Amino acid sequence: MEPLLSVIVPVYNAQKYLLACYNSLKQQTYPNLEFIFVDDGSTDASFKLLCDLKKRDSRVKVISQTNQGQVLARKAGLAAACGDYIAFMDNDDTLPADAYQLLVENAKASQAEISMGSYYQLLDQKILKTFIQGLGFVSGQAKAADKHDFEIKSAYEVLSNLNNNQAQARYSGLLWDKIYRKEVIREAFLQVDTRLRIGDDMVCLFEALLNATTVAVSTVPVYYYAATPTAYSRTRHTLKKSYAKLMYQNLLACLKLHQLQNDVILLKQVRLWTIRNLLYFEYDKLSTLEGIFPFDGVKAGERILLYGAGILGQAIWRIYAKPNKYHLVGLVDKKADAYSGDVKPLAFIKDVSFDKCLVCLFTQQYYPKIKKDLLKLGVSEAKICFIDYQMLLKVDLVQLFKKID
Structure with a gap:
């Protein structure tokens, strides 16, 4: 019999997405699976829907807990998992039908503790970008290698x-976008701070990876990542403390262990990932760095278009x-209709002064x-700014985190 693969799915207020998520699991060609859904205190009909799925499919396990966050939800799923391999999935995402077949075959062929594949990023059900493992993002749907081609790293x-x-x-x-030998990922979760709300994946x-020796790497996409604003993993948290700082401390602890x-x-990797999280989620904390953020070279009182x-x-x-020393006049995007709120289409550029x-x-x-594109729209080159990421590499994170305690 093929090794059992346990798929763990934390669920929070996901009734809109759950059936699509479950159906993509149900349609997997890999024959030996169990699906562990952990309802993390949903206030919608998610738990009822999960219970209905359990009645119809013997592979479905359902765990219910009060809202404690994704880390503890995944840990609860791990405790209940019987699989030789473990996979994780977000409650609003889906999978190609042969995703787990590919990942398990590659893991077995290479005796790898971790088997990874590439993934598609969706926007409004359309493929926006493809992340190719070993290369990074490319625009649109990338042509993957044959599904049996993979590298051992x-x-x-x-x-x-x-x-x-x-x-x-x-x-x-x-x-x-990966599967793991159970013992490797269980050991890894012992080092994840349960207080983390951002950066726990990293x-x-x-x-x-520190626990493993061998990784099977495939360029074939095995996951459809939906960039939806209400997704579990993108839920906005009130940052009463710096999760970037907590992540940084956790990563350093892993190295020390x-x-x-x-x-x-590896210290450089820790710095880079910490800075990325600061940019994504705690941008305001970088405003303590005079001359770099928020806008290098922009004078107080100037009107800023994002x-x-x-x-x-x-x-x-x-x-x-x-209102502050910077006056933001608008936020524009070429795919404005895919976003809610204040996002304006590019045509707005011609209607606003900045x-x-x-x-x-x-x-x-x-x-x-x-x-x-901006020059074609008539924006003067002198007005166009870009965040200089290289400047961030010089940031003293220890001193920065002392300032934002």
């Missing part, structure tokens, strides 16, 4: 190439929209195309 090689100086991930820092994966606290390459409604753009808008247009990205490779 050392865990250290993957760990030391999770990122590069341009903040373009080479391998993803996520849990859900800490867990970091520790799992494995006596790698002086490994220059371009890009991703997590970073929306964070800047949310934090600095209130002194600077800040491109809200921190992946340099997309900037030239965006800049070209």
Whole structure:
């Protein structure tokens, strides 16, 4: 019999998405699966729906707990898992039918403790980008190699190439595009701080890779990641404390546990991931860095137009929209209709007066195309700004976190 694979799905107010999520699990070609749904205190009909699924499918297990967050939900799922391998899934995402067949076959063929695949990022059910493991994001639907083609990498090689100086991930820092030997991931979760609400995937994966020796890497997409504003993993939290700081401390603790606290390459990875989380979720805390943030070279009182409604753009808008020394006049995006709230289409640029247009990205490779588009719309080159990610690499995180305690 094929090894049992346990798929753990934390659920929070997901009744709108649950059937699609379950159906993509039900349609998997891999024959030996169990599905563990952990309802984390949902206030909608999610738990009732899960109970109905359990009655219809003997592979479904349902766990209910008060709302305690994703880390404890996943831990509860792990405690109940009987599988030789473990996988994770978000409650609003879906899978190609052969996803787990591919990942298990690659794990078995290479005797890897971790088997990873690539993934699609969806926006309004359409493929926006493809993340290719070992390469990073490419626009649209990428042509994958044959499903039987995969590389065998050392865990250290993957760990030391999770990122590069341009903040373009080479391998993803996520849990859900991979499967794990149960003993490796259970050991990893012992090191994840249950207080974490942001960055827990990174800490867990970091520790799992430190526990592992071999990783099977496939360029074939095995996951459809839906960029929906109400997703469990994108739920907004009131940041009463710095989760970036907590993540940073957790990652350093992982290195110390494995006596790698002086490994220059891995310390760089810790810095890069911490800075990414600060940019994504705690942008306001970087305002303590005079001359760098929030807008390098922008004078107080100038009118700022934000371009890009991703997590970073929306964070800047949310934090600095209130009256202060910077006057934000709008947030625009070429896919404005995919976002709710205050996001305007690009045509808004011609209707508003501004002194600077800040491109809200921190992946340099997309900037030239965006800049070209802005110039075509009549924006003066002198008005176009871009976050200089390289400047962040010089930030003293220890001193920064002392300031924001």
